[in-house]
Amino acid sequence: QVQLVESGGGLVQAGGSLRLSCAASGRTFTSYAMGWFRQAPGKEREFVAAINRSGGSTNYADSVKGRFTISRDNAKDTVYLQMNSLKPEDTAVYYCAARFAANWGVRGNEYNYWGQGTQVTVSS
Numbered sequence: 001q002v003q004l005v006e007s008g009g010g011l012v013q014a015g016g017s018l019r020l021s022c023a024a025s026g027r028t029f030t031s032y033a034m035g036w037f038r039q040a041p042g043k044e045r046e047f048v049a050a051i052n053r054s055g056g057s058t059n060y061a062d063s064v065k066g067r068f069t070i071s072r073d074n075a076k077d078t079v080y081l082q083m084n085s086l087k088p089e090d091t092a093v094y095y096c097a098a099r100f101a102a103n104w105g106v107r108g109n110e111y112n113y114w115g116q117g118t119q120v121t122v123s124s
Contacts, residue, residue: 001026001027001113002024002025002026002027002032002098002112002113003024003025003026003113004022004023004024004096004097004098004113004114004115005022005023005025005115005116006020006021006022006094006095006096006115006116006117006118007020007021007022007023007118008020008021008118009094009118009119009120010119010120010121011121011122011123012086012120012121012122012123013122013123014086014087014088014122014123014124015085015086016086016122017082017083017084017085017086018083018086018120019080019081019082019083020036020080020081020083020094020096020118020120021078021079021080022034022036022078022079022080022081022096022115023076023077023078024077024078024079024098025077029074029077030053030054030074031053031100032053032098032099032100032101032112032113033050033051033052033053033098033099033101033102033103033104033105034050034051034070034072034079034096034097034098034099034104035047035048035049035050035051035096035097035098035099035104035105035106035111036048036049036050036070036079036081036094036095036096036097037094037095037097037108038090038092038093038094038095038120039092039093039095039117040089040091040092040093043092045095045108046061047061047106047107047108048060048061048064048068048081048094049061049064049068049069049070049081050070050099050104050105050106051070051071051072051079051104052102052103052104053101053102053103054074055071055072055074057103057104058070058104059104059106063089064083064090067083067084067085067086068081068082068083068084069081069082069084070082079096081094083120086120086122087122088122088123088124089122090120090122091120091121091122092119092120093117093118093119093120094117094118094119094120095114095115095116095117096114096115097111097112097113097114097115098111098112098113098114099111099112100112
């Protein structure tokens, strides 16, 4: 079992930045690839970014490429999502997820554990 706790969400103006954190506990963090997903009101959950176990490989949704950066600190059992140049369309609940595999996935059903989510609201 892995417990994931997100933090760092909030209200920011368009063009601003936020850094989300996801702290993991319960199992060996380096056994898991990690991902970030988001869900806006009335929309389906969508993939945002993912990183493999070692941190050497990442993947991004086209909508955030060049603006968001995923990283992980395996010594702190934490994964981050640095979000720059935020847009109102980035408003959503952001979820951290863990996948018991070496490499990242882009579908939600590829992930084994989920956090409770953190709200990000970008005002225009």
